[in-house]
Amino acid sequence: MGSLAWEVIGVIDTDGDCAEWSFPADPGAVRTARAAVRGQLHGWNLDCLADLTALLVSELVTNSMRHATGPIGVRLVRPARSDGALLVEVSDPLPDPPRERVARPEDESGRGLQLVAGSSRRWGTRPGVSGKTVWFELAVPG
Numbered sequence: 839m840g841s842l843a844w845e846v847i848g849v850i851d852t853d854g855d856c857a858e859w860s861f862p863a864d865p866g867a868v869r870t871a872r873a874a875v876r877g878q879l880h881g882w883n884l885d886c887l888a889d890l891t892a893l894l895v896s897e898l899v900t901n902s903m904r905h906a907t908g909p910i911g912v913r914l915v916r917p918a919r920s921d922g923a924l925l926v927e928v929s930d931p932l933p934d935p936p937r938e939r940v941a942r943p944e945d946e947s948g949r950g951l952q953l954v955a956g957s958s959r960r961w962g963t964r965p966g967v968s969g970k971t972v973w974f975e976l977a978v979p980g
Contacts, residue, residue, distance in 0.1 A: 897950035
């Protein structure tokens, strides 16, 4: 991925134990968010969490794009201890918290939060200054 792609997505900070990005609410954001997450986890030697984290971030960014018009933030916080958890946050400008629902087999959407809830150690939502954040924790394998 060239440097132009990183300029387009607006990297805020990839220094130390926290990495943050801001993505425009357009279709390319999902693919770019996955690539950014995978790259950062590789740099932190957390490749073991890359597939699951990228999948869950994809679901949440897709959910945000479906409803929000403003920028979508993604933030990773590396655990300080080897037995800790990776914290992942996806923020958007909409104040309404997402609702977990049961998708029927024929539904094309509605499984994102089910996937997050079933795959993560803990998850939740919190209001922000403008909008909300959906967060989840993934245990780092020992």
